[in-house]
Amino acid sequence: MTRTALRICPLCEATCGLTLTIDEGRVTHARGDQEDVFSAGFVCPKGASFGALDSDPDRLRGPLVRRDGRLTEATWEEAFAAVAEGLGAVIGAHGGQAVGVMLGNPNVHTMAGMLYPAQLIGALGTRSLFTASTLDQMPKHVSCGLVFGDPDAIPVPDLDRTDHLLLIGANPLVSNGSLATAADFPGKLKALRRRGGRLVVIDPHRTRTARAADRHVAPRPGTDAALLLAMVHVLFAEDLTDPGPPADRLGGIDDVRALAADFAPEAVAAYCDVLADDIRTLARELAAAPRAAVYGRLGSTAVEFGTLASWAVDVLNALTGNLDRPGGALFPLSATARAPRPPRPGKGFATGRWHSRVSGYPEVKSELPAAALAEEIDTPGEGRLRALIVVAGNPVLSAPDGLRTDRALAGLDFMVSVDPYLNETSRHAHVVLPPPPPAQSAHYDFAFSTLAVRNTVRYSPPAVPLGPGRLDEPEIMARLVLAVLGQGGPDADPVLVDEQAIRRRLDKESADPHSPVHGRRPEELAAALGGRTGYERRLDLMLRLGPYGDGFGADPDGLTLAKVLEHPHGIDLGPLRPRIPEVLRTPSGTVELAPAPIAADVPRLRAAVAAGAGEHALVLIGRRHLRSNNSWMHNVPVLTGGSNRCTVQVHPEDAARLGLADGALARIKGDGGEITAPVEITDDLRRGVVCLPHGWGHDRTGTRLTAASREPGANVNQLLDGTRLDPLSGTAVLNGFPIQVEAVR
Ligand SMILES: Nc1nc2c(c(=O)[nH]1)N[C@H]1C(S)=C(S)[C@@H](COP(=O)(O)OP(=O)(O)OC[C@H]3O[C@@H](n4cnc5c(=O)[nH]c(N)nc54)[C@H](O)[C@@H]3O)O[C@H]1N2
Numbered sequence: 165m166t167r168t169a170l171r172i173c174p175l176c177e178a179t180c181g182l183t184l185t186i187d188e189g190r191v192t193h194a195r196g197d198q199e200d201v202f203s204a205g206f207v208c209p210k211g212a213s214f215g216a217l218d219s220d221p222d223r224l225r226g227p228l229v230r231r232d233g234r235l236t237e238a239t240w241e242e243a244f245a246a247v248a249e250g251l252g253a254v255i256g257a258h259g260g261q262a263v264g265v266m267l268g269n270p271n272v273h274t275m276a277g278m279l280y281p282a283q284l285i286g287a288l289g290t291r292s293l294f295t296a297s298t299l300d301q302m303p304k305h306v307s308c309g310l311v312f313g314d315p316d317a318i319p320v321p322d323l324d325r326t327d328h329l330l331l332i333g334a335n336p337l338v339s340n341g342s343l344a345t346a347a348d349f350p351g352k353l354k355a356l357r358r359r360g361g362r363l364v365v366i367d368p369h370r371t372r373t374a375r376a377a378d379r380h381v382a383p384r385p386g387t388d389a390a391l392l393l394a395m396v397h398v399l400f401a402e403d404l405t406d407p408g409p410p411a412d413r414l415g416g417i418d419d420v421r422a423l424a425a426d427f428a429p430e431a432v433a434a435y436c437d438v439l440a441d442d443i444r445t446l447a448r449e450l451a452a453a454p455r456a457a458v459y460g461r462l463g464s465t466a467v468e469f470g471t472l473a474s475w476a477v478d479v480l481n482a483l484t485g486n487l488d489r490p491g492g493a494l495f496p497l498s499a500t501a502r503a504p505r506p507p508r509p510g511k512g513f514a515t516g517r518w519h520s521r522v523s524g525y526p527e528v529k530s531e532l533p534a535a536a537l538a539e540e541i542d543t544p545g546e547g548r549l550r551a552l553i554v555v556a557g558n559p560v561l562s563a564p565d566g567l568r569t570d571r572a573l574a575g576l577d578f579m580v581s582v583d584p585y586l587n588e589t590s591r592h593a594h595v596v597l598p599p600p601p602p603a604q605s606a607h608y609d610f611a612f613s614t615l616a617v618r619n620t621v622r623y624s625p626p627a628v629p630l631g632p633g634r635l636d637e638p639e640i641m642a643r644l645v646l647a648v649l650g651q652g653g654p655d656a657d658p659v660l661v662d663e664q665a666i667r668r669r670l671d672k673e674s675a676d677p678h679s680p681v682h683g684r685r686p687e688e689l690a691a692a693l694g695g696r697t698g699y700e701r702r703l704d705l706m707l708r709l710g711p712y713g714d715g716f717g718a719d720p721d722g723l724t725l726a727k728v729l730e731h732p733h734g735i736d737l738g739p740l741r742p743r744i745p746e747v748l749r750t751p752s753g754t755v756e757l758a759p760a761p762i763a764a765d766v767p768r769l770r771a772a773v774a775a776g777a778g779e780h781a782l783v784l785i786g787r788r789h790l791r792s793n794n795s796w797m798h799n800v801p802v803l804t805g806g807s808n809r810c811t812v813q814v815h816p817e818d819a820a821r822l823g824l825a826d827g828a829l830a831r832i833k834g835d836g837g838e839i840t841a842p843v844e845i846t847d848d849l850r851r852g853v854v855c856l857p858h859g860w861g862h863d864r865t866g867t868r869l870t871a872a873s874r875e876p877g878a879n880v881n882q883l884l885d886g887t888r889l890d891p892l893s894g895t896a897v898l899n900g901f902p903i904q905v906e907a908v909r
């Protein structure tokens with residue numbers, strides 16, 4: 165029997181609503197849900213291939229346990245017994261601190277990944293948390309933490325209403341947007357231009373997005389912080405600043421002026437390799453636009469000055485009056501956020517509450533740099549990591565120096581992977597716990613609702629019932645928490661983990677005079693929760709205590725899970741609205757535009773500008789492909805092939821100078837090692853820059869990736885040794901690092 169079911173797509177940050185066709189429990193077709201309140205029918209090739217990805221025959225059907233050195237099929241009971249024993253032994257001998265946790269990117273795309281890791285880390289008491297954030301957006305968290313007092317208060321461009329959009333190091337026509345959740349980014353950029361608005365792109369690569377722009381500026385990679393500070397300089401020098409209504413809430417404007425003083429366009433032009441006049445034009449056009457939004461993404465974060473560049477983005481928004489105003493950059497208000505409280509000064513944001521053992525990197529948001537994972541395991545000494553729990557992560561390919569990570573993981577006393585695939589990383593685990601395919605999982609976007617360009621609320625229950633012998637990912641994670649707590653016996657009830665989280669939140673809310681449930685009995689409130697499972701009860705709790713919630717009866721028209729379920733295409737909660745000062749948590753209660761740690765990093769940038777670029781220095785940048793996603797989508801044949809290949813792109817002049825021929829192999833060397841890849845000559849790149857995609861290198865033994873291992877590609881991250889980091893955020897420099905290229909003879 166054929167039927168349809170709705171499912172929010174979990175494959176990228178755009179969160180499109182899909183209509184799945186289901187035939188005998190199998191997804192046979194996927195199309196965009198025309199009635200979805202957020203995506204209105206938009207779909208990309210990945211979403212359209214949801215069925216193929218969901219039913220990939222290489223997905224693990226049950227847990228694997230290492231026996232006599234080999235990973236073999238096991239029951240869930242056996243797998244959790246092995247987890248309890250393996251983790252128990254390490255914790256018993258060395259304490260929970262000897263267990264590290266690595267959380268990969270898909271955690272932000274699953275309910276389990278958003279609900280349980282905090283409890284897992286709490287149960288371990290470990291300070292060794294690593295996530296994909298330090299390969300990605302951590303600089304933005306740091307700059308927002310310092311400026312707004314809350315590292316998760318990230319303004320997003322108001323795509324639907326802006327007149328001028330300045331994109332820095334972002335390629336949303338391929339990535340479909342990031343830290344700006346917008347289904348149909350392509351349509352929104354077209355609409356911007358149709359209403360007379362302008363699109364400006366700063367990117368060393370003439371990407372699909374750059375080609376669609378009114379103006380494209382191609383700086384030398386890694387130099388954006390200087391370029392943006394030069395724009396700030398111009399705003400002051402030409403008296404173009406106009407902070408607008410929240411001006412009394414902006415502190416540090418004079419300090420910003422002083423910080424930008426040395427960054428006149430002429431002073432940075434050679435370093436950025438952009439004409440001073442072009443920098444002036446960028447600043448003047450931004451200031452002249454009635455409503456403008458500056459937005460930076462991976463090319464502005466995973467770089468040498470990532471935090472400074474991320475900060476400069478919001479400084480430009482603030483100085484031109486575009487921060488927190490419609491058509492500018494605004495803070496979304498998610499349905500599962502805590503209901504707003506009256507504005508008050510906060511504690512602010514600081515890093516470095518502890519430091520990593522080997523290199524002394526400061527903790528940032530309770531995390532250590534992903535680039536330091538291997539050294540924390542393989543460096544002998546007191547406090548060495550002896551066990552690791554990896555959830556939805558593939559650091560062997562995604563993080564610097566995969567060969568070292570390979571060796572380090574192989575030397576662990578115990579490792580667990582929660583992962584649907586036996587891949588480059590999970591092959592080292594002692595136990596692999598596979599979640600079900602997405603059609604069998606419920607979905608709510610806790611993370612991306614806080615970054616969406618319009619406020620909506622949508623929930624997808626599982627589209628297909630759990631297959632035989634499957635555990636859903638929330639239950640897997642809850643059982644892991646119980647195993648760490650030493651309560652992982654066969655009678656363990658994973659619901660206890662949810663009830664504990666619910667109880668903790670309710671105790672807090674009940675004691676909070678500003679909560680809609682102040683003074684009410686937590687037991688009574690817990691009993692009133694709806695939902696069929698622990699995670700649904702938690703979702704109901706968050707919705708009801710959220711900004712649009714029913715407050716357990718305080719607002720009978722407010723949201724509950726039951727109400728959201730009555731609207732399978734979602735509920736529109738309206739366009740973004742100004743949130744300053746309510747959103748601020750700085751000690752001053754204002755936007756602190758010139759925080760001390762930022763100011764202290766500016767001399768490093770000044771020194772780089774003074775040093776300039778080497779004559780023939782070659783640097784490497786990354787690229788994404790529409791039919792791919794990081795390291796885990798090369799195993800579905802409909803998504804690979806064609807232009808989705810691991811080639812090294814080179815500018816024609818560099819190719820001529822280096823003797824590289826189109827299609828021939830090149831050897832690329834970096835601090836961490838060398839790889840080879842076929843050359844693709846293109847003048848879409850600026851001179852001095854070569855470009856390789858990441859997530860390739862599927863040629864390792866012991867994996868179960870039939871299709872991916874046929875076209876393995878090379879791991880670009882082998883070119884890095886893990887020491888190049890943005891110091892304020894611990895984020896790996898994945899764009900704009902030096903390499904050498906030669907022809908393979
Ligand atoms: N050179 C270079 N390196 C990069 C980047 C770059 O641009 N250049 N980009 C960086 C960025 S932005 C990121 S976010 C990281 C990503 O790096 P990682 O966080 O390592 O993420 P992925 O490579 O996507 O691997 C995801 C893992 O999760 C598994 N998985 C998929 N779905 C699920 C699920 O539903 N549940 C569970 N439990 N597991 C699942 C997959 O099988 C895979 O093992 O890579 C970074 N690395």
Ligand SMILES: Nc1nc2c(c(=O)[nH]1)N[C@H]1C(S)=C(S)[C@@H](COP(=O)(O)OP(=O)(O)OC[C@H]3O[C@@H](n4cnc5c(=O)[nH]c(N)nc54)[C@H](O)[C@@H]3O)O[C@H]1N2
Pocket residue numbers: 176177269300332333334335336338339340341342366367368369371384385386387388461462463464467785786787788789790791792793794899900
């Ligand atoms: N199809 C697809 N979609 C994805 C992903 C995927 O792998 N494939 N990954 C998802 C993830 S995890 C993320 S984080 C997002 C990322 O989303 P985006 O940031 O939009 O994606 P990227 O393609 O990495 O874009 C970065 C751009 O920065 C440019 N760049 C590199 N170095 C510099 C520099 O120094 N300065 C400037 N100005 N630009 C620079 C690159 O040329 C590139 O065009 O995409 C998500 N969506």
Ligand code: SF4
Pocket residue numbers: 173174175176177178179180206207208209210211212340347
């Ligand atoms: S754009 Fe992203 S969310 Fe939308 S269908 Fe494609 S992969 Fe899925």
Ligand SMILES: [Mo]
Pocket residue numbers: 269296300
């Ligand atoms: Mo990412």
